[in-house]
Amino acid sequence: MYYNYFPTKKFQIYQIFSSNTNLGKTIFSTGLIRASIIKSQRNKNHYYLKPIQTGYPKDDDLRFVKTYLPEKFNNLIKLESLYKYEKAVSSHLATNNPIPKDEDVLNKIKGTISESYNESLKDGGRLFLETAGGVNSPIMSGTIQSEFYRALRLPIVLVGDSNLGGISTTISSYESLTLRGYDIPTLLLFNNERYNNHLFIEKYFNENQNSSIITPKIFTISLPPPKAENDLSDVKELKAYFDSNDEKFQAIISTLEEWHDNRFSRLDEMEEKAKEMVWWPFTQHNIVDGVNVIDSAYKDLLISYKDDSNLVETFDGSASWWTQGLGHGNSKLSLTASYASGRYGHILFPESIHEPSLSLSESLLDGVGKNWANRVFYSDNGSTAMEVALKMALTEKQPGDGKELLILGLEGSYHGDTIGVMNASIPSIYNKRVNWYSPKGVWFSPPQILMKDNTYRIFTNGDEVGRFDSLSEIFSESRVEKDRLSYHYKQKIEKQILDHLNQGDQFGALIMEPIVMGAGGMIFVDPLYQNQLIKSVRSMLNIPIIFDEVFTGFWRLGRQSGAEYLNVNPDIAAYAKLLTGGLCPLAVTLTNEQIFDKFLGNTKVDALLHGHSYTAHPIGCLVANTSINEYIDLFKNVWNKSREEWGDSDNEIFSVWSKSSVKKLSCLPNVNGVFALGTILSIELNDKSGGGYGSNVAKLFTEKLSHVERNSIDDFGIKTRPLGNVVYIMSSLISDEKSIRNIEKKIINCLSE
Amino acid sequence: MYYNYFPTKKFQIYQIFSSNTNLGKTIFSTGLIRASIIKSQRNKNHYYLKPIQTGYPKDDDLRFVKTYLPEKFNNLIKLESLYKYEKAVSSHLATNNPIPKDEDVLNKIKGTISESYNESLKDGGRLFLETAGGVNSPIMSGTIQSEFYRALRLPIVLVGDSNLGGISTTISSYESLTLRGYDIPTLLLFNNERYNNHLFIEKYFNENQNSSIITPKIFTISLPPPKAENDLSDVKELKAYFDSNDEKFQAIISTLEEWHDNRFSRLDEMEEKAKEMVWWPFTQHNIVDGVNVIDSAYKDLLISYKDDSNLVETFDGSASWWTQGLGHGNSKLSLTASYASGRYGHILFPESIHEPSLSLSESLLDGVGKNWANRVFYSDNGSTAMEVALKMALTEKQPGDGKELLILGLEGSYHGDTIGVMNASIPSIYNKRVNWYSPKGVWFSPPQILMKDNTYRIFTNGDEVGRFDSLSEIFSESRVEKDRLSYHYKQKIEKQILDHLNQGDQFGALIMEPIVMGAGGMIFVDPLYQNQLIKSVRSMLNIPIIFDEVFTGFWRLGRQSGAEYLNVNPDIAAYAKLLTGGLCPLAVTLTNEQIFDKFLGNTKVDALLHGHSYTAHPIGCLVANTSINEYIDLFKNVWNKSREEWGDSDNEIFSVWSKSSVKKLSCLPNVNGVFALGTILSIELNDKSGGGYGSNVAKLFTEKLSHVERNSIDDFGIKTRPLGNVVYIMSSLISDEKSIRNIEKKIINCLSE
Structure with missing residues (x-):
């Protein structure tokens, strides 16, 4: 069986949610099913799925639906x-022990929908899934329905409340669904003429049209006769009621059909339109193969639209450019963002303070900035945060001899794409075509660590210069004294600096990404080397150390920061990406009081003259605040198992990727080397053609990874963006163990074929 | 009377909202008031305000409350x-004609609260404001309560629903309030033991703690006896009920008191903490006088905390660094942001497309990019959008002779603070201390327009060279042929370009802010000059024209873009600020197919190698999409009156600031000149000390503007940030006429004193 539980062009699915209990969900479902069967001229399969029923068998919604369908529909x-x-x-009170697990319930629903889908391949079908109670009523485990069903994000038929007070509950339930990213094409309710809620609600939604959100079309149906229990006369009456309302329901079905068709027409055209209108970052438009048409995303999965009209789930293997910490469609972050927006919007920041920015500042200075940083400067992305870092380091109170200051850095480093930070990276084919690019630095060639054949090896310019059995050995502080590389590194670094000083060069800062250089190719740098470099610079030059933690910050590597691994305090450090849990741009540059004091003076001219309009915007700050606290919890509770498996728990050096898989990978003949740390699994492939940005080996491998058969419910493709011949997979911080193990298996399979 | 309708340290206010109708709001109010009077040992004033009652006098909540308070409390x-x-x-059905206007209802409530506040200055007081129906039930006009009361943003006592289905409605109503920025310190409900909603709800909120949002503390009270009508025995029973629950209600009051005290303690410490931790943009920390402690913001008003423990409203006169288009705390934008977050979170953008980015691209290419732009490149702020523009212009497929390309620009222009765009601005005290700043351009000195003594005058280097009676004359296309300045401009510009070409300079782009240079000092540049400059450059040099519309874009000047005023299509243009309606960072660089094609090739190396992690993040794109559509509506409908007043309706050149006020200002002796266009009113003050960034005259004036007496309900201060001796006030696009007129009056008064 091909597993599909999403609507397709030919297979429509609607989910009936209700603003409260007892508002007539099943009456509306029945009416919709009757109308749909009639409208489709009885040549489509129809399905009514009521996953959870309480009060059974006294109340049986299946019996109700069946009773009020014409008999001739029975086999349809x-x-x-x-x-x-x-x-x-x-449901949470009605359930018995053992309480069904959410995952099992969801899989059962997915399986049932998939069966219906497979039965309907030829002529198409319609499935109506009816929930129980109100939108936020719990299922057996206690998970509220709006959350539980979010994995499917089916289009909603919302049943409104026509009773006294029902305007409020209808609007609120609409809002609860909307903030979880549901689409609600229709809203149905009885036209209770005492309260006329339907008139108000219709007006309300008309006046509150939002060009970005589907505004539900409102339909009203006359109140039904009293619900039949076992009274035959009542059944008759209700049958007549349905007969008389069939046309109205057909109008609703028409609206739903139209909405459904428009949705898929739009999905059909998105690829071409995108190719015409959008200029993608870092993309050669001449060689775009396929466009990933994203319909939505949930947790680690991207749900994208494929040519065959299906929506397919793919693991977001690059964590959406290294931003995802808490998963897509996280309702806690949604609610946080909306609260910040509702309370503040954006506020001019200079000489102002608001709770989101103050609590985030406190949290950062007590977290990544602990014991060294005193000040938080806000900006919008890693590049601007590094520009700020540069300006902090390179602003001169008394301009000196006008000589340009150089930075010290590492080959393979990357600090962003604005021209200032570009100038802090070594010339390469990726920057030198920009006329204003002008490299201003001296770059060291750092030794790299990779595991090959079960052993970690250090390479300097391709030569193996050291071996280790474990990560703890690599990070052991005793290496400074015991490892013969220590002296070797020192000698080489200090000679290079001296040579430049003798040539008259002047330096302004040392800039580095601690431990792992991300965009440069997932290069795991020997920490001993970075430690030695910092030590030498601090002893020879009076310049600030800048850490670019945009990639490494916030538990990416299994620790709060890269600096924590090095046991070094920088003078300035930049953070972004994971900061907002994968929701919106925000970046910070932290520094100490010494750097800050350089900018004190009597006039504004002495100040750091840098700022962006949305500096410290409340949404970003508040979402960051929540995210960091979630990370701390996850780190304490969820990652324990990984820590144990790695056996480096004392040092807390570990990865969510299992040690055994990493070792297996390191032994494959087509793998040059591998490493895993925190959320990262990085594999350097053996590319005889030389590798580089256009590596074909990497391309073939990532194509295999993205492939999916969907013949089991746990099967998903993996979306990755290789860096040359390096393929990395990055989990979020909420990725579940099962998915991680599945991915490891898939990777090993693909590379062993 | 001093108008104050916000809580203060000594004056606590709580608003009782309910998840649905008939859940016992008034019972809870009564219990809270009884407990509060007891707890405060009867030495504080107490107030019960039920702004709107329906079913009166049969149901009279005042009578109910009074009945169940001990008699001795009567005078308290x-x-x-x-x-x-x-x-x-x-209420919307119960009301009679004429239906009370929201503004009047709100003012009446504000007045009532203010009276209570003034009565309680000595000993303090407590006010309990009880709403009607559910959180989203409408008031008389049809405005739903959650929206109507948002102007006050009082702390909420939410009454939950203990009936079947009540879990859902309780959570939904909590979410509806949260997304509008309310704080909900407590949630009260009856412990209906049949459904035990209270147990579930308590667990739910415990498990869903959010470090950024107040998690309500849950209190349960036993179900009351049947509500008394006029049955004396029932009254007795209910009295006994209240007697027996007094202690429980006192516990709730304690929680509220504690929350209230914590809130104000936090407000008290925020200024000092901010001064210690935050590094503000563009701020000399040595001369920070007072910190604006922002508690919240709504529409055009910032609500900030002052030393005397009061929350005070101030008009956001710089539109929060030129970002605010639709007002703070706009629930439509909140819901949009939360929907995008709930549906997607952030998604990796290269070779991907999602509805928010595609519809925004369509909207932009059909709006500001109409007739010239084909491509949208996304980034995060004005500075990065301009860096992208520069890289589009200055990237060379075949590196030439290695010579640095210069840009052509205007003196006084500003394009952002990242080092690349800094280099596109002329050297000044604001950039030259940055060691890496290296100016790469030739800058023209543009003629400026100001109104003085009722006449628009053009100044070149301080000399008046032309006069106009109206904006239409200034923008008239016939000036090209008729205005003698036309030839003069051309001569001068072309000579300067020729001189540089003869020196061997090579140029890469012409960069300008059309019509008004914002950060450079609100300089209204003669459009004829800009037109001539573009024409000359296009005829002499084959380089792209870049418009920096970060400040001028999206109806800031009363038109969709500055380019529209010039009747010129740029080759590249950058937009940000108003783009997202004042919510979060997002920027775009638009360009034509010719520029785009330069980057097509066979390898990635030929591509535009620029990108930020959150490129085209769904929240930003979707909010921008909604904002632009709202702007279009506002422009069509709301600004008509301003257009008429200016009498330039044919040309649609006008301002929301009235022509008559502008003229009055232009005649004041301490004003050098003034102009108004779109949302901007700019006043250049006569500063004999020379002006500049530290202008004292401007400081005194803005201090006066920010001052407020609060002796009328319409009185508010105005917060502005002067640019040297230029003071500007900027409205949002939703600023109401009354406020604008008030501000004009205040400005004229302050300058006439």
Whole structure:
């Protein structure tokens, strides 16, 4: 079976949610199914799925639906219920032990939908999934429905509340669904003429049209006669009610069909339109193969639209450019963002303070900045945060002899794409075509660590110069005294600096990405080397040490920061990416009081004259604040198992990727080397053609990884963006163990074929 | 009377909102008031305000509260109701004609609260404001309560729903309030033991703690006996009920008191903490006088905390660094942001497309980019958008002779603070201390326009060279042929370019802010000059024209873009600020296919190698999409009156600031000149000390503007940030006429004193 539980062009799915309990969900479902069967001229399969029923068998929604469908429809509809409970209370109270796990319930629903989909391949089908209670009523485990069903993000038929007070509950339930990213093409309710809620609600949604969110089309149906229990006359009456409302329901079905068709037409055109209108970053438009048309995303999965009209889940293997910490579609972050927006919007920052920026400042100075930083400067992305770092280091109170200051850095480093920070990177084919690029630095060639054949090896310019059995050995502080490389590194570094000083060069800062250089090719640098470099610079030159932690910050490597691994305090450090948990741009540059004091004076001219309009915007700050606290929790609780598996728990050096898989990979003949640290698994492939940005080996491998059969419910493709012949997979901080193990298996399989 | 309708340290206010109707709001209010009077040992004033009552006098909540307070409390409490209706339906149905206007209702409530506040100055007081129906139930005009009361943003006591289905409505109503920026310190509900909603809700909020949002503390009270109508025995029973629950209610009051005290303690410490931790942009920390402690913001008003423990409203006169288009705390933008976050989070952009970025691209190419732009490149702020523009212009497929290309620009221009775009501005005290700053351009001195003594005058280097009576004359296309300045400009520009070409200089681009140079000092440049400059450059040099529309874009000047005024299509243009309606960072660089094609090739190396992690983040794109559509509506409908007043409606050249006020200002002796265009009112003060960044005259004037007496309900201070001796006030696009007129009056008064 091909697993598909999303709507396709030919297979429509609607989910019936309700603003409260007892508002007539099943009556509306019945009406919709009748109308849909009639409208489709009985040549499409129909499905009614009520995953959870309480009050059963006294109340049986399947029986109700069946009763009020014309008998001739009997063989055109399948009715299904997966969990039935006798007590007429909320599912979390009605359930028995053992309480079904969310994952199992979801898989059962996915399986049922998939079966229906497969039965309907030829003529198409319609599935109506009816929830229980209100939008935020819990299922058995206690997970509220709006959260539980988010994995499917089915289009919603929302049943509104026509009772006194129902305007409020209808709007609120609409808002609860919207903030979780659901689309609500229609809103149905009874036209209770005492309160006329339907008139108000119709007006409300008309006046509050939002060009970015589907505004539900409102339909009203007359109130039904009293619900039949077992009274035959009542059944008759209700049958007549349905007969008389069939046309109205057909109008609703038409609207849904139209919405569905428009949705897929739009999905069909998005690739071409994007190719015409958008200029993608870092992309050669002449060689774009396929465009990833993203319909939505949830947790680690991107849901994208493929040519065959299906929506397919793919693991977001580059964590969306290294931004994802807490998963896509995280409702806690959504609510946080909306609260900040609702309370403040953006506020001019100079000489102002608001709670989001103050609590984030406190959190950062007590976190990544602990014991060294005193000041937080806000900006919008890693590049601007590094520009700020440069300006902090390179601003002169009394301009000297006008000589240009150089920075010291590492080959393979990357600090962003604005021209100032470009000038802090070594010339390469990636910057030298920009006329204003003008390299201003001296760059050291750092030794790199990779595991090959179960052993970590240090390479300097391709030569192996050292071996280690474990990460703890690599990070052991005793290496400074015991490792013969220590002296060798020192000699070489200091000679190079001296040579430049003798040539008359003047330096302004040492800049580095601690431990792992990301964009430069996932280069795991020998920490001993970085430690020695810092020590030499601090002893020879009076210049600030700048850490670019844009990539390494916030538990990416299994620790709060790269600096923590080096046991070194920088003078200035920049952070971004994971800072906001993968939601929106925000960056910070932290520094100490000494750097800050350089800019004190009597006039504005002495100040750091840098700022962006949305500096410290409340949404970014508040979301960052929540994210960091979530990270701390995850680190304490969820990552324990990984720590144990790596056995380096004392030093807390570990990865979510298993040691055993890393070792297996290191022994494959087509792998030059591998390493895993924190969320990163990096594999350098053996590319005989020389590698580089256009590595073909990497391309073939990532194509294999992205492939998916969907013949099991746990099968998903993996989306990665290789860096030359280096393929890396990056988890978020919430990636579950099962997915991680699946991915490891898939990687090993693909490389062993 | 001093108008104050916000809580202060000594004056606590709570607003009772309910998840649905008939959940016992008034019972909870009564219990809270009883407990509060007891706890405060009867030495504080108490107030019960039920602004709107329906079903009156049959149901009279004032009577109910009074009945169940001990008699001895009678002189300790004032009960008030402002609008009473007989029908027992929602307020919007119960009301009579004429329907009270929201503004009047709000002012009445503000007045009532202010009276209570003034009565309680000595001993302090407590006010409990009880709403009607559910959180989103409408008031008389049809405005839903969560929106209507947002102007006050009072702390909420939320009454939860203990009935079947009540879990859902309780959570939804909590979310509706949260996304509008309310704080909800407590949630109260009955412990209905059949459904035990209170147990679930308590667990839910415990498990969903969010470090950035107040998690309500849950309190449960046993179900009350049937509500008394006029049955004396029932009254007795209910009295006994309240007696027996007094202690529980006192615990709630303690929690509220504690929350209230913590809130104000935090507000008290924020200024000092900010001074210690934050490094503000563009700020000399040695001369920070007072810090603006922002508690929240709404529409054009910033609500900040002052030393006397009061929250004070100030008009956001610089539109929060020129970002605000649709007002602070705009719930439509909140919901949009949360939807994008809930549906996507952030998604890796290269070779991907999602609806928010595609619809925004379509909207931009059909809007500011119409008839000239084909491509949208996304980044995060004006500075990065201009860096992208520079890289588009200055990237060479075949590196030439290695000579540095210069840009052509205007003196007084500003393009951002990253080092690349800094290099595109003329040397000044604001950039030359940065060691890596290296100016790469030739800058022209542009003629400036100001109105003085009712006449627009053109100044070149301080000399008046032309006069106009109206904006239409200034922008008239016939000036090219008729205005003698036309030839003069051309001569001068072309000579300067020729001189540089003869020196061997090579040029890469012409860069300018069309019409108004913002950060450079609100300089209104003669459009004829800019037109001539572009024409000369296009005829003499084959280089792209870059418009920096970061400040001028999106109706800031009353038109979609500055380019529209010049009737010129640039080759590249950058936009940001108003793009997202004042919510979060997002910027775009638009360009034509010719520029785009330069970067096509066979390898990635030929591509534009620029990108930021959050490129085209869905929240920013979707919010921008909504904002632009709102702007279009506002422009069509709301600004008509201003257009008429200016009488330049044919040309659509006008300002929301009235022509008559501008003229008055232009005649004041201490004003050098003034101009208004679109949202901007700019006043150049006569500063005999020479002006500049530290202008004292400007400082005194802005201090006066920020001053507020609060002796009328419409009185507010105005927050502005002068640029040297130029003081500007900028409205958002939703600023109401009344406020604008008030501000004009205040400005004229302050300058006439």
